[in-house]
Amino acid sequence: MGNPLDPQEFRRQAHMVVDFIADYYQDIEKYPVRSQVEPGYLPKLLPKSSPTCPEPIETILQDVKAHILPGLTHWQSPNYFAFFPASASIAGHGLAGANALPSKVLPFSGNGGGVLQGTTCEVILCTLVAARDRVLSRIGRENIGKLVVYGSDQTHCSFQKASRIVGIHQCNFRIIKTDKSTSFALSPDLLRTTISADVEAGLIPIYVCATVGTTSTTSVDPLGPICNVAQDYTMWVHVDAAYAGNTCICPEFRHFIDGVEGANSFSMNAHKWFFTTHDCCCLWVREPSALVKSLSTNPEYLRSKTTDSKQVVDYKDWQITLSRRFRALKLWLVLRSYGVEILRNLIRSHVEMAKLFEGFLATDKRFEIVVPRNFALVCFRISPSAINMLATIGENDYSANIFGSGGACCGGLELSTYEKCINDVNCKLLESINSSGHIYMTHAVVDGVFVLRFAVGATLTEEQHVFMAWEIVKEHADATLNMYKFGKL
Numbered sequence: 196m197g198n199p200l201d202p203q204e205f206r207r208q209a210h211m212v213v214d215f216i217a218d219y220y221q222d223i224e225k226y227p228v229r230s231q232v233e234p235g236y237l238p239k240l241l242p243k244s245s246p247t248c249p250e251p252i253e254t255i256l257q258d259v260k261a262h263i264l265p266g267l268t269h270w271q272s273p274n275y276f277a278f279f280p281a282s283a284s285i286a287g288h289g290l291a292g293a294n295a296l297p298s299k300v301l302p303f304s305g306n307g308g309g310v311l312q313g314t315t316c317e318v319i320l321c322t323l324v325a326a327r328d329r330v331l332s333r334i335g336r337e338n339i340g341k342l343v344v345y346g347s348d349q350t351h352c353s354f355q356k357a358s359r360i361v362g363i364h365q366c367n368f369r370i371i372k373t374d375k376s377t378s379f380a381l382s383p384d385l386l387r388t389t390i391s392a393d394v395e396a397g398l399i400p401i402y403v404c405a406t407v408g409t410t411s412t413t414s415v416d417p418l419g420p421i422c423n424v425a426q427d428y429t430m431w432v433h434v435d436a437a438y439a440g441n442t443c444i445c446p447e448f449r450h451f452i453d454g455v456e457g458a459n460s461f462s463m464n465a466h467k468w469f470f471t472t473h474d475c476c477c478l479w480v481r482e483p484s485a486l487v488k489s490l491s492t493n494p495e496y497l498r499s500k501t502t503d504s505k506q507v508v509d510y511k512d513w514q515i516t517l518s519r520r521f522r523a524l525k526l527w528l529v530l531r532s533y534g535v536e537i538l539r540n541l542i543r544s545h546v547e548m549a550k551l552f553e554g555f556l557a558t559d560k561r562f563e564i565v566v567p568r569n570f571a572l573v574c575f576r577i578s579p580s581a582i583n584m585l586a587t588i589g590e591n592d593y594s595a596n597i598f599g600s601g602g603a604c605c606g607g608l609e610l611s612t613y614e615k616c617i618n619d620v621n622c623k624l625l626e627s628i629n630s631s632g633h634i635y636m637t638h639a640v641v642d643g644v645f646v647l648r649f650a651v652g653a654t655l656t657e658e659q660h661v662f663m664a665w666e667i668v669k670e671h672a673d674a675t676l677n678m679y680k681f682g683k684l
């Protein structure tokens with residue numbers, strides 16, 4: 196083997212890898228959607244030590260196929276309906292800055308700006324640091340113990356992680372409870388009462404994380420009223436629209452972010468639903484200077500005429516990392532290759548397919564939709580009445596059917612035996628569906644209720660896959676309810 200960047204060899208190997216990937220996409224439906232291997236299967240298949248001698252790419256790709264592929268869950272499968280999509284595309288395998296997005300998408304005009312980062316976790320961390328320092332520079336760093344941050348019980352866990360990293364005391368991390376009556380949206384009234392109690396107690400509210408499209412159910416927090424509350428206390432509002440923010444390119448979904456003008460920052464993951472491969476999170480900030488104050492550095496070894504002249508934006512001062520991937524390139528390629536119109540239509544078609552599935556559920560009395568659908572996620576379960584009916588007809592009683600799925604299914608709430616039973620049946624249903632390998636869905640627990648999440652968004656998914664998914668859900672519901680009826684659950 197010669198030079199590791201030999202152009203001829205690069206051409207040959209790159210062609211082979213491209214063929215490998217193309218074959219993979221062609222055959223993707225042949226693989227079980229959720230990986231069927233046991234954790235730890237791989238080390239047993241690998242040699243004990245790293246190879247000393249070179250091996251040809253042919254052998255390496257063989258091993259990838261034989262050993263790595265079986266361990267993958269196929270996020271790009273058209274039968275993938277789990278978590279949220281991680282939509283890939285041909286162009287996305289590769290935005291000249293977030294500013295390349297259509298201007299109507301930009302939530303902030305004037306001095307605002309955008310930057311591409313890796314993930315929402317990083318974005319929340321950076322904005323929280325800016326919000327923290329803005330306050331501490333005024334009141335003194337020794338007062339960090341007084342700072343309070345706010346989210347709801349539906350806010351993504353990355354907010355909690357970021358709070359820990361920036362040194363917010365655990366006792367000052369407020370989780371405001373949501374419930375079904377508001378479809379699990381954060382209540383501005385509760386937010387206000389919580390904040391004013393904290394202020395009364397001598398604490399200092401600094402940051403609220405609002406979500407458009409929560410991870411469990413795609414609930415939407417009311418941005419306008421939340422920003423109004425925050426404004427009264429000069430707090431930073433971050434809008435986490437990791438998943439649903441992608442729909443803002445469609446005018447009919449824009450209303451979900453109404454009120455965003457009052458926020459300080461807004462982010463969405465292009466790697467979720469913008470046909471861009473991991474990782475690519477777009478952050479817009481109203482006052483980039485707040486980020487720069489916290490994150491800028493100016494070492495001699497990075498100085499040049501251009502940086503000194505301030506003719507370029509030094510994005511290292513808007514985020515954690517200095518060295519970074521060329522994310523703008525892949526986003527720009529996606530926009531160039533498909534144009535906004537095709538991207539809109541893809542998103543719309545996913546929403547239509549979710550509606551289709553929702554329609555199927557509505558025709559079958561055994562199921563209920565637990566939270567109203569906003570985007571392309573349908574949250575449903577086997578309804579308590581369907582389970583009840585069997586319990587009354589059969590010689591069943593609920594307690595006999597508990598198979599102890601434990602905390603995972605009740606989200607830490609005290610549930611009655613009856614509620615646990617309903618959750619357990621649904622938990623079993625999901626496991627039965629996923630073990631089949633035909634489709635893959637995941638779950639959430641909201642207010643103690645175990646829900647199955649049917650998230651449409653894989654780039655290859657078509658209507659036929661949704662029809663098939665519905666058949667599979669029905670078939671496994673039949674089997675699960677039957678097992679329950681005969682006391683075999």
Ligand SMILES: *Cc1c(COP(=O)(O)O)cnc(C)c1O
Nearest residue numbers: 314315316351408409410437438
């Ligand atoms: C997926 C998701 C996140 C996490 O995104 P990462 O980019 O993986 O950090 C955060 N918030 C919401 C609402 C999400 O759906």
